[in-house]
Amino acid sequence: xxxxxxxxxxxxxxxxxxxxxxxxxxxxxxxxxxxxxxxxxxxxxxxxxxxxxxxxxxxxxxxxxxxxxxxxxxxxxxxxxxxxxxxxxxxxxxxxxxxxxxxxxxxxxxxxxxxxxxxxxxxxxxxxxxxxxxxxxxxxxxxxxxxxxxxxxxxxxxxxxxxxxxxxxxxxxxxxxxxxxxxxxxxxxxxxxxxxxxxxxxxxxxxxxxxxxxxxxxxxxxxxxxxxxxxxxxxxxxxxxxxxxxxxxxxxxxxxxxxxxxxxxxxxxxxxxxxxxxxxx
Numbered sequence: 001x002x003x004x005x006x007x008x009x010x011x012x013x014x015x016x017x018x019x020x021x022x023x024x025x026x027x028x029x030x031x032x033x034x035x036x037x038x039x040x041x042x043x044x045x046x047x048x049x050x051x052x053x054x055x056x057x058x059x060x061x062x063x064x065x066x067x068x069x070x071x072x073x074x075x076x077x078x079x080x081x082x083x084x085x086x087x088x089x090x091x092x093x094x095x096x097x098x099x100x101x102x103x104x105x106x107x108x109x110x111x112x113x114x115x116x117x118x119x120x121x122x123x124x125x126x127x128x129x130x131x132x133x134x135x136x137x138x139x140x141x142x143x144x145x146x147x148x149x150x151x152x153x154x155x156x157x158x159x160x161x162x163x164x165x166x167x168x169x170x171x172x173x174x175x176x177x178x179x180x181x182x183x184x185x186x187x188x189x190x191x192x193x194x195x196x197x198x199x200x201x202x203x204x205x206x207x208x209x210x211x212x213x214x215x216x217x218x219x220x221x222x223x224x225x226x227x228x229x230x231x232x233x234x235x236x237x238x239x240x241x242x243x244x245x246x247x248x249x250x251x252x253x254x255x256x257x258x259x260x261x262x263x264x265x266x267x268x269x270x271x272x273x274x275x276x277x278x279x280x281x
Contacts, residue, residue, distance in 0.1 A: 013092040015085050019071035023062040023089050027054025031097040031122055031263075034060045036086060036106035036113075038245075039193055040182040042068030045103060048252035049259070057263075062089055064109070066189045077192045079105070079200040083112025090120060099263065103127040104245065105197045107215075111205045118211070123266045125259065126215040128245050132224035133202050133231060142198045149191055154183040157190075167220055167244035174249045206231040212269060214262040216255070218243045238262065 013021050024043060033053055035046040043061035053059050063070040064082055074081070086109060090098055098121050102110035107129030114121040137145070149156045161179055182190075206228075215237040217223045228235045238258055243250040 013088050015065060015071070015074075015081075015088060017074055017076070017081070019065045019074050021062065021065060021071070021085050021089060022069040023060055024050075025058065025060050025093065026050055027057055027059045029057045031099045031266075032058040032060060032090075032093075032095040033263075034062065034086065034090060034095070034098055034100050036062060036100060036102040036109050037064065037067065038104035038106055039197060040067070040185045040190060041103070041178070042181075044068075045246075046101075046248060049248060049256060052256045053259075058093075058095070060089065060093065060095070062086065064106075066193055067185075072186075072189060077189075077196045079108045079196060080112055082109040083116055086110070086113035087116045090117060095120060097122050099123045099125060099266070101125040101127060101259070102129065103248065104129045105193075108197065108200050108202050111202055111209065114209055114211065115205050121211060123212045123214065124209070125262055126213065126217075128216070128218050128220070128247060130202060130213075130215060130228065130235075131217055131221050132227055133206060134224065134227050136201060137198050139199065142195060145198065146191060146195050149194065150187070153187045153190070157182050165220075165245040167218065167242060167250075169242050170244040170246070170250055174246055177249070178246060203231050206235075210234070212236070212266055214238070214266065216240055216247065216258050216262065218245065218247055220244055 011023055015021050035049065037043060037045040042063050046061050050059050050061060065071050065074050065085060066077065100110035100113055100121055107126035110124045114124055158179055161182060166175055209232060213232055213235045217237055217239055219239050219241045223237045225237055240247045240254065240258060247255045
């Protein structure tokens with residue numbers, strides 16, 4: 001009984017503003033894989049990845065504040081604050097070598113987390129995000145979008161998801177799951193988080209990051225590899241065809257294969273770099 005209580009307590013860490021952050025840990029092995037979900041989802045987004053990767057890695061899934069079991073009483077819903085949240089979890093677990101895997105909004109969150117702990121994060125895997133970092137909404141466009149969402153929260157979110165997030169082959173159960181979570185999110189949480197994510201500019205942080213970035217993006221929208229490399233020359237991408245915005249749910253077997261391939265590539269790159277730095281005879 002005492003052990004179970006200790007394990008339960010270990011799954012919560014306090015954010016800088018006092019909000020509790022819930023997370024789960026499974027498996028052993030380095031690098032540790034820290035999975036960061038998208039807007040309106042929670043750590044169960046990665047349920048098809050946890051068992052698969054926990055065989056060889058320590059796997060951490062986080063409920064970002066405002067989502068899942070984590071606290072909702074925050075006033076600053078910025079990507080910066082989410083990056084600090086991830087750092088809090090990684091520091092609490094004392095993870096030495098970490099790969100951050102971030103879906104949609106989780107990609108920018110991973111950038112901010114990596115910027116805060118360059119000594120721990122060895123790579124970032126954005127998932128269907130950062131397709132074109134030069135393409136951003138203006139402040140005026142974001143404000144107009146926010147007003148539109150405020151006028152009919154559930155209707156506007158449903159319309160947006162159906163129009164922009166799903167591919168023709170996206171399974172019906174995935175659509176239902178995603179939409180149910182999205183429209184169930186209280187507008188007083190969902191709207192400011194959408195606004196913060198839409199206003200975030202990833203370029204300044206990308207310019208400071210030297211570790212590998214290996215994106216796994218769907219073919220729903222093109223990835224501007226050349227444009228992204230202006231700011232992060234080490235940006236690479238593999239395209240997962242025929243899926244929408246939630247490849248980890250839509251085709252988990254294929255997604256896991258691509259992520260495993262990215263991790264193998266990162267290991268080879270790391271081994272090569274260490275060999276180059278080793279002193280000669």
